[in-house]
Amino acid sequence: MNHPHIADIHCDVEPSEGQLRYLGRMLKEIHEVKLSRDFPHVRFAVSFNDEPGLNSIDYELTFWQAAD
Numbered sequence: 001m002n003h004p005h006i007a008d009i010h011c012d013v014e015p016s017e018g019q020l021r022y023l024g025r026m027l028k029e030i031h032e033v034k035l036s037r038d039f040p041h042v043r044f045a046v047s048f049n050d051e052p053g054l055n056s057i058d059y060e061l062t063f064w065q066a067a068d
Helices: 016-037
Strands: 044-049 061-065
Touching: 016 044, 016 061
Parallel strands: none
Antiparallel strands: 044 061
């Protein structure tokens, strides 16, 4: 699972756009720090589409190993 939808984390509750974007930004930062710490010699790219006005299911996080 390399692109979790932020809305799927909220069970039985419809999150607001602000909540989705905030949680997505925090998870992006967490992934960047964790990947950097666990794999110091590998470069990763972490992406979160932090744009206003998206459908709630379109807020997702993904990461991949960046090319050297």
